[in-house]
Ligand SMILES: Nc1ncnc2c1ncn2[C@@H]1O[C@H](COP(=O)(O)OP(=O)(O)OP(=O)(O)O)[C@@H](O)[C@H]1O
């Protein structure tokens with residue numbers, strides 16, 4: 538199978554500090570691939586190498602069939618990048634921004650206008666097309682930025698944190714736009730700090746932490762691998778972690794303390810186990826104030842993944 542992206546052993550250091558540590562990735566044509574990781578994990582650095590903005594120190598990357606190092610020009614013709622910080626002209630209107638991008642990419646003036654009009658309409662910004670971008674909301678900017686990235690009809694689109702800093706409503710609108718890209722057959726690589734976003738959009742996810750891919754799979758595989766839901770237990774007064782772990786010594790749960798010392802968390806596979814755990818704590822006079830059973834946050838995914846790595850290494 539020919540991949541849209543095939544990366545082997547890619548690495549990058551800044552001032553002797555290795556921030557991308559030999560990653561391998563394969564993205565299939567037409568899929569949405571999410572690179573999920575916290576601040577500083579190496580997402581933007583990786584994207585910048587794949588989009589030829591940054592030279593790798595080691596490894597190879599073939600993007601849209603071309604080598605990023607030796608055939609950078611061929612790669613650039615086939616891709617577009619929407620960066621972490623929007624690259625729009627604040628003084629121009631939404632429509633003028635798109636027209637400018639279209640013309641810069643070699644489109645004749647008359648076509649540039651009609652392509653831009655079609656595009657701004659399909660991204661739900663028709664009403665705002667004659668307003669200057671300086672007056673757009675964060676969500677509108679993001680959508681316009683993505684609209685600009687497809688004016689040139691790339692095979693492959695990179696979106697670096699397309700929804701960071703947006704309110705939930707705008708985030709959903711950006712998701713709709715991303716789904717549209719997939720609908721027209723574009724391969725999409727996006728980076729995100731949000732498990733929920735990767736879960737909503739991605740066919741496959743790679744979790745990156747400190748420059749390494751620590752897990753990879755479909756959203757379902759990934760969530761199954763870290764084990765279902767998170768049980769959070771809030772106490773009304775502090776209790777030693779040892780006391781809690783002692784009480785649960787025969788339980789398969791790994792208990793850890795949140796930043797807030799009154800909150801204990803554990804990944805649980807089934808509601809029954811969550812119920813038994815809460816019951817056991819209460820019947821041993823642990824001052825449980827309340828408890829919730831919810832989706833794991835990205836932090837919890839990382840904790841679980843890095844924890845199981847440590848255990849693997851130790852065994
Ligand atoms: N030009 C640079 N010079 C020195 N260090 C850099 C440079 N660019 C990135 N770094 C460092 O490399 C690491 C990875 O940064 P990167 O921007 O790739 O992370 P990220 O996953 O995109 O994070 P964020 O979610 O905050 O955007 C960080 O520790 C960062 O400080």
Ligand SMILES: [Mg+2]
Pocket residue numbers: 580581582621697698
């Ligand atoms: Mg980044």
